[in-house]
Amino acid sequence: MASFVIEGGHRLQGEIHPQGAKNEALQILCAVLLTPEKVTISNIPNIIDVNKLIFILGELGVKVHKIDESTYTFQADDIDLDYLESEKFKKDGSSLRGSIMIVGPLLARFGRGYIPRPGGDKIGRRRLDTHFEGFISLGAKFRYNKEERFYGVEAEQLHGTDMLLDEASVTGTANIIMAAVLAKGTTRIYNAACEPYIQQLSKMINSMGGNISGVGSNLLIIEGVESLGGCEHRVLPDMIEIGSWIGMAAMTKSELTIKDVSWNDLGQIPRVFQKLGINLERKGDDIYIPSQEEYEVQNYIDGSILTVADAPWPGFTPDLLSIVLVIATQAKGSVLIHQKMFESRLFFVDKLIDMGAKVILCDPHRATIIGLNHQSNLKATTMVSPDIRAGISLLIAALSAEGTSTIHNIEQIDRGYQNIVERLQAVGAKIKRVD
Numbered sequence: 001m002a003s004f005v006i007e008g009g010h011r012l013q014g015e016i017h018p019q020g021a022k023n024e025a026l027q028i029l030c031a032v033l034l035t036p037e038k039v040t041i042s043n044i045p046n047i048i049d050v051n052k053l054i055f056i057l058g059e060l061g062v063k064v065h066k067i068d069e070s071t072y073t074f075q076a077d078d079i080d081l082d083y084l085e086s087e088k089f090k091k092d093g094s095s096l097r098g099s100i101m102i103v104g105p106l107l108a109r110f111g112r113g114y115i116p117r118p119g120g121d122k123i124g125r126r127r128l129d130t131h132f133e134g135f136i137s138l139g140a141k142f143r144y145n146k147e148e149r150f151y152g153v154e155a156e157q158l159h160g161t162d163m164l165l166d167e168a169s170v171t172g173t174a175n176i177i178m179a180a181v182l183a184k185g186t187t188r189i190y191n192a193a194c195e196p197y198i199q200q201l202s203k204m205i206n207s208m209g210g211n212i213s214g215v216g217s218n219l220l221i222i223e224g225v226e227s228l229g230g231c232e233h234r235v236l237p238d239m240i241e242i243g244s245w246i247g248m249a250a251m252t253k254s255e256l257t258i259k260d261v262s263w264n265d266l267g268q269i270p271r272v273f274q275k276l277g278i279n280l281e282r283k284g285d286d287i288y289i290p291s292q293e294e295y296e297v298q299n300y301i302d303g304s305i306l307t308v309a310d311a312p313w314p315g316f317t318p319d320l321l322s323i324v325l326v327i328a329t330q331a332k333g334s335v336l337i338h339q340k341m342f343e344s345r346l347f348f349v350d351k352l353i354d355m356g357a358k359v360i361l362c363d364p365h366r367a368t369i370i371g372l373n374h375q376s377n378l379k380a381t382t383m384v385s386p387d388i389r390a391g392i393s394l395l396i397a398a399l400s401a402e403g404t405s406t407i408h409n410i411e412q413i414d415r416g417y418q419n420i421v422e423r424l425q426a427v428g429a430k431i432k433r434v435d
């Protein structure tokens with residue numbers, strides 16, 4: 001288990017280039033299974049989860065070629081479906097969340113898709129009902145092996161239909177889209193997730209010859225097509241990483257420019273940080289954050305305390321709440337963080353409390369933060385990264401703290417942040433990796 005050793009209390013300065021988006025890349029990579037033709041994808045982040053999925057595609061028989069650091073071609077013209085029933089796949093497939101999205105395209109193109117219970121962050125219940133209810137509506141037969149926790153869907157031919165999703169699940173919507181594009185007839189998905197990564201997937205499929213309309217809304221209309229062809233696709237910058245860099249700048253009083261952020265795809269993200277009092281300026285497609293000695297939380301118009309809560313897009317993403325929480329510990333003022341989607345994502349606040357933060361964990365979903373306004377610094381400590389976003393939040397806390405902190409289990413951070421040590425060092429952070 002590797003660790004980070006961080007000497008806190010240093011200001012950072014410079015430019016950061018965000019990596020390609022983890023959660024978009026996971027969808028897009030699964031979509032290469034929809035066609036026997038060549039698909040070229042650029043801006044793929046070099047992170048553990050994405051590399052695991054590329055590995056699984058390779059095991060499935062997809063021809064994978066790396067063109068440069070972040071560009072690959074994929075060709076799924078000779079798929080080995082036996083791999084899906086192997087013991088090896090049970091292990092490989094269960095090691096990340098994104099692998100669940102191979103099921104939709106495999107079902108659509110080859111009539112069957114299997115998956116072990118997928119991994120990903122242990123942040124509360126993460127059910128898959130939406131995915132399988134969608135496949136069943138399209139005419140698939142579903143089976144579940146409880147002992148092995150192995151899911152399967154089969155259908156000779158999928159048929160388009162109208163469906164109302166029980167929740168706007170992100171990976172669920174992506175999976176159902178990828179099944180419906182090769183179904184016979186029209187599918188209408190109501191209560192679809194509509195975040196930019198789903199929009200990107202839809203645009204990619206349309207460029208492969210698919211016919212998806214309503215892109216960006218929660219009603220997607222998909223006219224099934226016989227087959228899809230190759231395409232070229234570029235992954236958006238990672239909005240969660242961008243939010244993480246904003247948080248890091250504020251907590252360490254640093255001046256940072258985050259380059260080429262694709263501002264129009266950031267939704268509520270800049271506004272939420274601005275409500276915390278963080279100055280950020282849009283400069284072209286960059287975000288400029290000046291060094292700030294303090295940031296003051298804006299209360300609501302009636303004077304009541306700011307609440308930052310997650311909601312399906314266009315609401316605020318749950319993946320940035322841990323980061324908002326850690327920034328709030330040094331704000332001027334108080335904030336209520338309400339994590340509605342996941343019930344085990346806030347427990348890491350114990351560590352922040354150990355470090356001197358004033359936080360009341362009201363229940364598993366809500367925490368009240370009374371900002372210290374930099375009047376007292378967090379104290380360095382030793383901690384274990386419980387999940388990817390809590391991990392980066394603890395890293396931000398350590399960068400701002402007095403003294404030297406150690407974070408163990410950093411594989412959790414490596415799951416989603418590319419070359420984090422080198423990129424932090426380049427802007428002046430004192431951090432090293434120890435194996």
Ligand SMILES: CC(=O)N[C@H]1[C@@H](OP(=O)(O)OP(=O)(O)OC[C@H]2O[C@@H](n3ccc(=O)[nH]c3=O)[C@H](O)[C@@H]2O)O[C@H](CO)[C@@H](O)[C@@H]1O
Nearest residue numbers: 023026097098125126167168169170171172312318319341
């Ligand atoms: C690989 C990937 O892309 N992972 C992301 C994806 O996970 P994933 O697709 O697994 O998450 P879902 O969108 O299915 O749901 C996340 C959680 O929110 C709950 N829920 C969802 C929709 C809704 O309307 N109401 C509701 O309460 C679900 O019950 C679940 O507990 O989306 C999550 C929600 O943005 C993100 O945290 C994950 O980083």
Ligand SMILES: C=C(OP(=O)(O)O)C(=O)O
Nearest residue numbers: 097098120121319388389
């Ligand atoms: C929860 C996350 O990822 P995953 O769904 O892959 O566990 C995340 O990216 O914050």
